[in-house]
Amino acid sequence: MSWLALVANRLFWFVPTLLGLLTIVFILSRVVPVDPAVLMAGENASAEQAQRIREQFGLDQPLIAQFVDYLHDTIRGDLGRSLYTQQPILTDLAARLPATLELAFAASLVALLIGVTLGILAGLHRDTLLDHVLGIATISCMAVAPFWMAMEFQSLFSMDLGWLPLSGRVQGFPPAQVTGFIFLDALITADAGALWSALQHILLPTLTLALPAAATMARFTRNGVIAAMSSPSVDYQMAMGLPRRVIIWKYVLRMAIMATVTQFGLTFAILLTGVVVVETIFDWPGLGSYAINSILQSDYNAVMGFTLCTGVMLITVNLLVDILQAAIDPRGSA
C-alpha cells in the first residue's frame, strides 16, 4: 500500500471511528441517573426552575432527538454550550487545549528521551546488573499510580527542597494571550519572567506524566534492541567483521526504533489518560481538569466535546505514527 493509500484508508475510517466514539459516550452519559438541570438550578431552586433549564438546553427532548440534534450541530461545527460556563464548547476547548498540548508535548519529549536511552542501554547490556536495575526501575515507574507520584514530587521538590512551584501553569495570571501556548506567548511578548516561570511550573507535571510512559518505551525499545541483536542480518554483519559500534548504530538501532515508533501511539494515549489526574493535582488548567469538572457536574455537551477532541488527537497521532512507520520501513506498508 502506498503512503497515499495508507492515509486515505486511515481517513476513511476517521469519521466512523469518531461517530462510534460519540455514540458510546452519548449513551454512557445518559444512562447515569443524573439530571443536570437539577444540579444547575441549585440547591434552593424550585422544580419549575429546573424544568425551565431542561427546556432551555433541550434536555426534555427524547434521547434519539437529542443525539440527532447533537450530530447535526457537530457537523456544522457547533458543539453546543456548556451548562456551567455558558460558553460555546469550542471556546472552552480552545481555551484549555494549549495547556494540555504543551504538557503532552513536553511529556512525550521527555518520555522519548529517557525511554529510548534507557531501553537501548538495557538492550545492549542484556542480563547485566545495569539491565536488572533498569528493569526494576521501569517496572516500578509503570506500577506507581500517577496521583501518588505527583504528590510525592510535590512533597519532595516543592515542600522539602523548595526548588519548584507546587502547582499552576505560571506564577500569577498568564501573559497576554496570543496563541494560548504560554511558552510561545512569553516569547512573542518578550516576557522573560513568564517564560522562566512557565518552565519551572511545567517540570513536575511533565515528569509525573513522562516517567510511566518512558518506562513503557524503555521496555519496548529494550525488546526491540534484543530482537535486532539476535536477528540473522546482525549475525551476518558480525560474521562480516563489521565493528560492533557500527552494527549497533547502523542496523540494530534502526530495527529497534520500529518498536518504539509503534509504541508511541499507545504511549500518547496513556499520556492523555494520565493528563486527567495530573492536571487536577497540579492545578494545570487544561482539558483534563475540564473533563473532570464536566463529568462531575454532568455537563453533557462538555463531556462530548472533550471526547471528540481527545478522539481526534488520538486518531491523528496514530495516523502520523502509521506514516512514520511506513517512512522508516516501507516494507510494512506494502
Next chain:
Amino acid sequence: MRISRRAVFRTVVCSAALLGAVALSLPGGQAEAAESGTTFVFADNSYYNSLDPHTVFDVPSAAMRFNLYDGLYRWVDNPPRLIPWLAESDSVSADGTVYTFTLRRDVKFHDGTPLTAADVVYSVERLIALRKGPAGNFLDVIKPGKTRAADPSTVVFELAGPSAIFLKTLPDILIVNSALVRANEKDGDWGEAWLARNEAGSGSYRLRRHDPVRGFTATRFADHFAGWSDRPIDELEFRTVLDTNTRVLGMMRGDFQGTDGYLPYEQILRLRRSPNVTVLEQETMRIFGLALNNSRPPMNDVHFRRALAYAFDYDGFIKNVLKGSVSRNPGPNPNTIWGTPAGLKGYSYDLAKARDELAQVQGPLRPLTIMALAGLSDSEQAAILFQNSLRQIGIEATVEMAPWTVAASRMAQAETRPDVVPIWKSTFYVDPNNWVGEMFGGRYVARTFSFYNNPAFDRLLDRALVSDSQDERQALYEDMTRMVSDDAAGIFIYNTRWYGPYSSRVEGIRFSPVSHGLDLRWASFKR
C-alpha cells in the same frame, strides 16, 4: 547528514543538564510565595464559571457575589447581623406588603456611574426573569413589574403578600449597573452571556481578569462608599485548585493566603502544625443529619423513623469518628439561632428503645438504601456507622456511594429518593425558615429534606411566614421544631464548625455563615 554518536551523547547530556539546572534554580519554587505578598490568593475547589450574581448561588460564588457586588443589606459577623448596606433606611406598610427603601446617594459603580433606584429595579426584574440562582427565594413574593423607583434614591417593592423573611433574603439581590448590562443584552437575554464573563457592580473590588479555567482577580475599588481601613488588601485572586492536598500544601508553603473552611478535619490538623497558617474557628450554621424520605413505607411510619433515630450513635460519631471537631445539634435548626424550644434533647443512641419502637411498626419491613455523598468523608462514615447499627436491630441497609450529581438528581423526587441521605443544610439566610421551614414545609417540596407531609406543620409554617411578630414567629418555629423532632422526620446530628485556614500574615477576617469568610473587604496583611 551523518550524526556522530558523540554528538548524540552530548545532546542528551546537555538536555539533562538543562533540566537539572532549571530544577535546581534557587529562585524557582520560593518565588511564588514571595511574590504573593501583595496579592491575597484564595484557593477553592470549585470553578468560577460565571460571574453573574443573578444566576449563581452557592458557597464558592460568595467570593464573587460579596466582593464585586453590593446589595441593599448585608449579613456580617457571627452570630450574623443584618446591616444596611446600599439602603440607608426602610419602612414597611401596615399590611406588610409594601417595602420602601431609601438608598445612599454616594454609591458609584466601578465605571463611575451613580447607583440609583432604577438600577435596583432593573436588578430585581432581571433576577426574577432569569429564574436562576437566588430567584427561588423571591418568585413567590416579587412579581414582574411590581418594583418601582419612586425617585432616584427611593425604591418601592410591592410584594404579592406579606413576607416575614423578605428582609432577611434581601442581601441575595445584588445590584448591577443597569445601563452597562442593558448595553450588552443580546436577543432579550438580559445580558446573561455578557455578565457571565464581565462585571457590572459597585462592590469593594473591581474585576481585573476572569479566566474560567483559572479563576478571577480583582483590584480594590478605592471609591467604595463604605471606605477603607488604613491597610486594605489591594488585589484579590480567587483561584480554582481542585485537589485538596495541593490546596493544603499551598497554604503551608505560603502560595495561598486562604482556602475553604470546610476541609476534612485531618487536613485542618496538618494546617495547624504549619507556622505559615492560622486556622480561625467559628461555630457556624451548617447542620448535618440524615435526611429521611418520609413518603414511602415503612419510612412513613413514625415508629419506624423513631427506631432509626434511636439507632444512630451520635456521641460515637462525633467524639470518635470526627474527633470532637463539631458540636452536637439535636434539632433541625442550628444551635446558634432561635426557633428551637429550650431543652430540646432530640434522640440519643439507645438500641433498646429502637427495638421497642420497631415492635410497634404496623407494616412489613424492608431493606433500606442509604446514599452517602462520595468523597465527603462525614457523609460516607455516617452511612457506614448507621448501617452497622441498623443491622443490630434487624434492619438491613445497603450503602451506595454517589457523587453529588447523582444524589441531587435522585433526591429531587420522592419516588427516586433514597431512604436515607447523610447531608448538610447550609445557610442562605439567617432565619429558622432556612432550616426547619424549608426542610419540612410542603411548599418547599423541591428543596425539602424529607418529603414530610404534615398539614398541621404547613399551617404553622404559613402563619410564621406572614407574621410580623417576632414572639409569635419564635413560638411557631419552636412548635414546628418540636413537631418534626417528635415525628423523627429527620435525624439531626451536628452543627459544623468552620475552620478557616488563612495565612498567618493576614488579619481582619470577618466570618459570617452567609459569606463563609469570603467577604474580604475588612482583611489586611499584618505589618
